[in-house]
Amino acid sequence: MLKQLFAGLALLFSTQVACAYSQIWVGTWAASQQIPEPQNALPSADLMDATLRQTVHVSVGGATIRVHLSNAFGTRSLHLNSVHIARPIISGSSEIDSASDRTLLFSASTDLIIPPGAEYVSDPIAYPLAALSDLTISMHIEAEPGQQTCHPGSRQTTFYAHGDLTSAASLVSAKKIDHWYILSGVDVLALPGAYSIVALGDSITDGHAATADGNDRWTDVLAQRLQGNAATRAAGVLNQGIGGNHLLTDGLGPNALARFDRDVLAQTSVRYLIVLEGINDLGALARNEKATQQDHDELVLRIIGAYQQIVVRAHTHGIKVYGATIMPDSGSAYYHPNTASEHDREQVNTWIREPGNFDAVIDFDRVMADPARPLQLLPAYDSGDHLHPGPPGYEVMGQAIPFSLFK
Template sequence: MDIGRRALIALAIAVSIANAPVTTAQAGAAKAPAAQRWVGSWATAQMIPAAKDALPAADVTDGTLRQTLRLSTGGGKIRVRLSNAFGTEPLKLSGVHVALAAASGSARIDTASDTALTFSGRPEVTLPAGAEYLSDPIDFPAMPLASVAITLRFDGAPPAQQTSHPGSRTTSWFGPGDQLAAKELTGGKSIDRWFVISGVDVQRPAGASLVTFGDSITDGYGVTTNGDNRWPDVLAARLQADPRTRGVGVLNAGIGGNRLLLDGLGPNAMARFDRDVLNQAGVKYVILLEGVNDLGTLTRDQPAGPEAHAALVTRMIASYDQMIRRARERGIKIYGATVMPYGGSAYYHPDAANEQDRQTINAWIRAPGRFDAVIDFDKLMADPANPSRLAPAYDSGDGLHPSLVGYKAMADAAPLELFVP
């Protein structure tokens, strides 16, 4: 066959393909929507509340509890995670509703948005002892930074051993009877704690979640109740303001008094790392800010010898190393935050040996090849005239926790480039 004839045949085949009818499968592929994924938009770390922090069982037996939270990133669908992680008996709920809240900590909702959740298609749910439970997905107007109310109706009394997050810095409301869909929950009783709720995920075409993992500094000690001004809250607002990072959800996994190695207020960081970090929906990043309570507790009640100081530092470093390895095995980027100064703390009253321990820990955190990046809160927050103490403008007054100005400075110091896909 000569070259001219081959060219004519090739042209005829090309025209035939171009004019062929589009099949249904081809049309479907062309119109296929972007793949959706679940991303954590809000979360809180679970623990057993002290008696003074527990939900009054008599007031919620067959009653209703309404709690509010602020989302970070948004999406077209949501699902809610409930927790009975520390319960020793089943937790029965006869209903759970979700709605837009009038404001953080408000007992009022937008009734037009009120939606009943289901669990495997049923309105009631029983959470086994030690378990967490996901609701079925629902269509919901989950806008970024929206205040959302989750209302629970107890079937009987809550478990004797409750699961909660005492450091909510957000007001919850409870009253008698079935008030799941009430515009305003009545009963006149409130408590600044969260119970049973542990997470809200949103479905979106792209995105990832960032877990801020730490102690009371991350949990927000000293912030304004219902003010949503913890440093992770301020960081979430920064991420939403930048088009490159609007798909990043911020999950606060701080617990006041938390330690790396020993239980205190809540389980130790090593024990809760899987539940509070690795098992979060869409997790891709974690900021680890833990260690000040380990350092301070060593000598809070009495001095410790050089061997005890050295052993503590060695074990803390090993703990960081374990969490780095576990995060990287899941493809999660883990960013180390240096331990901030606490030389002015009357609670821990540290001495020169404690300060040397902190400097040793921070030198390890800063060394290349450990964390994927370092956020140097120590350098940011230290008083230039006395680096063992917080700068006066950033000190809440107790020498340990930042002021509101300090929390904002922490949030502003996190480079957004660390969270760009």
């Protein structure tokens, strides 16, 4: 009888282990990290003995999760005394469902110190997380780590206040800001075959002119569609856009090639990459009234070379790369593109569309352009600055990506 009992326990244990190993981690949310510009950084005093409460909108769901925290640009160690997760009562509020509050552990400890330049991943925690739901992460920070690590374009309200309030039901007297700090990713444990899709881009991917706390970027639309399709419900969508980002030069955030390892290759179970970058490289030259034709020709070649580098590096890791054409920006008061810069854009888009350069093409240019004036965004899709789409435009972009790209 005793032998049978032990045999049964051994079988149960081996079955549980096999089940655990048959599952894989997949990214359900992520944000690119950068050094915040002075106007986007929090005053050092506000990060002394402070609680940050931040909310994210996930894509794919799961019953077990883990959270990534980043001190990528810190010049000193980042000491966090406690990190909690909870379900928010409503998007844009600091109020959480207290019954859902849980403490995250890091190497079985509630206290962690993240070295400069490093990222830490929490221990797994059983925490059912529905697809397309919100998750609130609260963390208590001892002090600013010299240099802040941030994602300025959150379009999501962050709350911060002094003291350890990580488990508080609401941060009544907290200050508010629409940036994410330290928070870089959320993973869920999923069934075999799950994967993530990374969107590498600039402000159009980051969601400039999207609704605050509204989750209506084109990547959000794509995630919602994927969840509505039985064949793609295991797909996570990771938005790695940075407003003002360039392919070739550091502007707002590191250039796309410099951040490629962290924002693409290091992401969890990434299988597909969508690249929508280049408008800021073209636009920066358009603002240079002394640019020669040689300058324009060299820029086009360098942009194409950057795309080739992205494809080569992604393919080395088994990642398929989909090139998105650069959308029209005629009339942009920021870049005021001229005939030469429009020709540059057309040359780049021609290369993107040529078979064999990318694994597939997502032709946002043709989808978003005004048929009557193809050098401009269709007015219904334009946020008003003739450069960025508004929510209706992001909806069209997200709807334009075929399910057949993700198998």
